[in-house]
Amino acid sequence: MTALSSQAIIGARSAVVERTPQRLDPLGAQSAWLLVPLLGGLAVVYAVCSTIGHAGQLRDPALAVIAIGVLLLAAVVASLRSHPGLAPFGRWTHFSVILTALTAACLFTSSVWGRNARIQDDWGQIAVALLLVAMPLYRPIGEVAGSAIVSALVLGALAAAQHSLVIVSAPLVYASVAATPILALAAGGAGYAWTLTGETLRWREVAREGQARLEGELRQAAERMVAQERMTFLNAEAVPFLTELVRRGTVTEEDAGTARGIADRLRGMSVRAVGRPWLADTLDLALGSRAALPGAGGEAPAERVDDPDHLERVLTADQRAIVGALIATVAARPGLDPSTLVISARGAQRPVFVLSAHVDEARSELRRELLPFVSSLNALAMRATMRVRGVELTVRFAYPVETFPYPEGRRR
Structure with missing residues (x-):
């Protein structure tokens, strides 16, 4: 042994546990799982509708279809890996999902490069933002913020480099239009997760304080239960045995063995009560x-x-x-x-x-x-x-x- x-x-x-709703309140986070496939499905539907709306601007329709397929892959992986049966949702899964969605957005931008009329109706930034909004439930806020910033920089740079837009403005404006949805939705999800995490930690402190106050009462209750158990045993076995000894006035070898057995059982009850x-x-x-x-x-x-x-x-x-x-x-x-x-x-x-x-x-x-x-x-x-x-x-x-x-x- x-x-x-x-x-x-x-x-x-x-053991270090990440400060995320999934780690701090796993049962509560499971109830939010349907949000991930819902947001992923919404991103794919929006991508399909936006691509149809860009039909006249597509330079490479096949590339646009591939972009939707890649986005669908990101949404499916996010939905499967965030399922309660596959917890926890790891760091590399998070990075893989966002990188895949970002790749899909870049593929769509390539499919309309040189013919795109407006940044506002492109689906890349919206799709990435929708997948990011649920990530703070599963990953630390700092990690999600890093993914959001990288995604915003990449798509913002692509938007600033486009030269076919009908609205003439500074490249920084184009970059801001593409980056804002990503940063805004990621910040919204992070804010919700931050509040939820804080409330969970405060509830834990209240629970610990309550447990500390009740500890003395519980110990007393346990002592009363042990005393009652011993008294029941004494009344059922020890008292009748001793009464019979007093009545007979003699002690035999068999009585000595019986007394040892009663003492051993009583001692065993006491040991179990202490080290239960x-x-x-x-x-x-x-x-x-x-x-x-x-x-x-x-x-x-x-x-x-x-x-x-x-x-x-x-x-x-x-x-x-x-x-x-x-x-x-x-x-x-x-x-x-x-x-x-x-x-x-x-x-x-x-x-x-x-x-x-x-x-x-x-x-x-x-x-x-x-x-x-x-x-x-x-x-x-x-x-x-x-x-x-x-x-x-x-x-x-x-x-x-x-x-x-x-x-x-x-x-x-």
């Missing part, structure tokens, strides 16, 4: 409503949780919230066999948690109910997967190798 060092716990809990793991408590609470079902009762919660190294300590408060919600959701499934719901944790150098159960339900139903939690764990600096084979459900989540430090302080 390899001990989990304090340095490893601190390192895991201190969080996963065991969570699983016990989740299955509490199914205590009357076959297989749900009669087992100590710790027997359902195989975590000899107490690896649950590496989980942050946010990760525990998602894992707790995942356990509660699985425990509430009508097709669950409660006796099969177990959780194991292995690997002090890289903790890997596996939740397994037998759930007799349709695969699509399980995926719809559990995928949001799997996606949320992915957004919270973990790597989570879900597998359904017949009635066997397996959810695996772990820290990625590149972010979890070894006890020696090294990184692989």
Whole structure:
């Protein structure tokens, strides 16, 4: 057994998480996913309509069609990669989407080069801006601002270099017309994300303060529950045994063995109460409503949780919230066999948690109910997967190798 060092716990809990709505509020960000395909579809439709409107100005119609195809590719990739099931939306995905959309805009500009009459009705800057407006939900604001500035400079420079425009003005004016939609919509999306991130962080602070105030009360409640459990045990076993001893007035070898057994059980109850793991408590609470079902009762919660190294300590408060919600959701499934719901944790150098159960339900139903939690764990600096084979459900989540430090302080 390899001990989990304090340095490893601190390192895991201190894993850098990007300050984005998707990272800070993964479940909330999932509800905004439809915005991405909607904006991508709007960009493609606008590009098609604008291209038709430029029919008389097209120098190379085939190039214009290719430009629409490239834009469609950018919209599809953005929609797929921002889907909750594929979280998180990474830096290189963001750059790839915007670069592809920018390439499409440049291709369209090339298709009308020398014949374009106005900058205002070109679709390039609008399409890039529509894809940028949703990016702050998934990527840091500074990163999105960089993409917006580069896109504005490129399309602004192309607009300033055009010489066929019917409205004669300074090149800087043409550049401003092309750059403004990109910068304006990107700034709008960034402002919304900034506000959302700030509110999420403030809510977290309020929640932590509330948790700190309630901690004493919860500890007292737990102590009362432990005392009540001990009293029930004493009344059920110890008191009748001692009463019988007093009545008989003699102590036999069998009585000594019985007394040792009662003492061992009472001591075991005290030890479990003091060192009760969080996963065991969570699983016990989740299955509490199914205590009357076959297989749900009669087992100590710790027997359902195989975590000899107490690896649950590496989980942050946010990760525990998602894992707790995942356990509660699985425990509430009508097709669950409660006796099969177990959780194991292995690997002090890289903790890997596996939740397994037998759930007799349709695969699509399980995926719809559990995928949001799997996606949320992915957004919270973990790597989570879900597998359904017949009635066997397996959810695996772990820290990625590149972010979890070894006890020696090294990184692989």
